[in-house]
Amino acid sequence: MNKTADRFLFVSDLDGTLLRSDGTLSEDSRRRLKELLEAGLCFTVASARTWSEIAPVLEGLPLRLPVIAVNGAFLSDFATGRPLRIKALPAELAANLYEEIRRVGLSPFLCAFDGTGDKLYYCELLNEQMRWFHEILTTHNRARLCRLEPLEKALSLQVVSFAVMGDERPVAELARRLDEQYAGRLECFHFQNPYTDGHWWLTIHDAGACKSKALCELAHLYGFSMKDVVVFGDEINDVQMFRAAGRAVAVANAHETVKSCADEIIASNDEDAVVRYICRTLQGI
Numbered sequence: 001m002n003k004t005a006d007r008f009l010f011v012s013d014l015d016g017t018l019l020r021s022d023g024t025l026s027e028d029s030r031r032r033l034k035e036l037l038e039a040g041l042c043f044t045v046a047s048a049r050t051w052s053e054i055a056p057v058l059e060g061l062p063l064r065l066p067v068i069a070v071n072g073a074f075l076s077d078f079a080t081g082r083p084l085r086i087k088a089l090p091a092e093l094a095a096n097l098y099e100e101i102r103r104v105g106l107s108p109f110l111c112a113f114d115g116t117g118d119k120l121y122y123c124e125l126l127n128e129q130m131r132w133f134h135e136i137l138t139t140h141n142r143a144r145l146c147r148l149e150p151l152e153k154a155l156s157l158q159v160v161s162f163a164v165m166g167d168e169r170p171v172a173e174l175a176r177r178l179d180e181q182y183a184g185r186l187e188c189f190h191f192q193n194p195y196t197d198g199h200w201w202l203t204i205h206d207a208g209a210c211k212s213k214a215l216c217e218l219a220h221l222y223g224f225s226m227k228d229v230v231v232f233g234d235e236i237n238d239v240q241m242f243r244a245a246g247r248a249v250a251v252a253n254a255h256e257t258v259k260s261c262a263d264e265i266i267a268s269n270d271e272d273a274v275v276r277y278i279c280r281t282l283q284g285i
Contacts (some may be wrong), residue, residue: 006040009224010066010278011241014047014054016194016234017251018274023195024217025057029275037062037280043278044068044078046211048189048203048237050111050118051081052144066218070111071187071237072145073160073209074118075217085217086113086158087209093185094159097178097204098152101164108164109133112157120144120163123151137279153204162204165193171200178204189237203237212240217242220241230281233258249277 012018012268019025025033037043046068047054055065055078058273063078075085089097101108107130110121124147137145164174169236175190187210193199219229231238234254242248242261249270250262258260259265 005044007228008042009219009229010041010043011046011211012232012274013234013238014045014049014057016253016269017232018045019057020270026272029272030061032275032279034061046215046241050144051076055081068214068218070161071203071205071209072211072214075214076187081117083113086160087206088113088158089206095155097162098155100177101162101174104170106164106166106170106174108162110151110152110154110159111161111163114157114158118160119146120143121146121148121151121154123147123149127166132196132199133165151253160209164202165199168200171202175202191236210240211237212244213244215241215244227271234269
């Protein structure tokens, strides 16, 4: 690798961007990334996933930089999962948001830090969307999942986010209500789950818990100028990160809003586009 390559910081979203549509990292991307990281590549990921969901898909990669998890709520050491920074919701705001969610007839998965790690609490599985998510977590991340009755007990912890899911109408109604009542205080993303048609999600975070703010903190912490930060993404939760970085790259399968904010559009996530782009960029330095 060229000696000047370590002045660049590459940060990629996971689902729909670095990962293929089946949620896995291809063997070719894994092999190339491992080689690049061992040669000094400055690379990490920024994801809506938690550290405990990020670590298994990137297992075996020698990532030295912290990962941005839960849409920027956590900046965590990749090797251990130890949070270097947590941006939680204020307690009163978290309690109010819980009431708003219940008021529209929905029930959330509640992400909170219990002093040792992040846990995902739930009480009722009200719909097929929640049952689908519960099954995924039961299969792949059982240790993080905690059933709690009543769920309000989790509000005494550091509440980091809520994930609400269901049919399009009630989830959209909740998104509208929160936008009207808490404008400027929250970072919310309303979207259709890319892995299951008809499954609508709303993720709710503190306004300070966003990928762009965590990205700026990470760059400052490791001495990178933002003009030398290159980011990759596909969904609306990547837009602010695109605006903060020196160069923003969208994959071909990205949401049109994301493409409109990109400096460049590359091939799709199913074509190993992110790692191939990094290889081409470093060869050209």
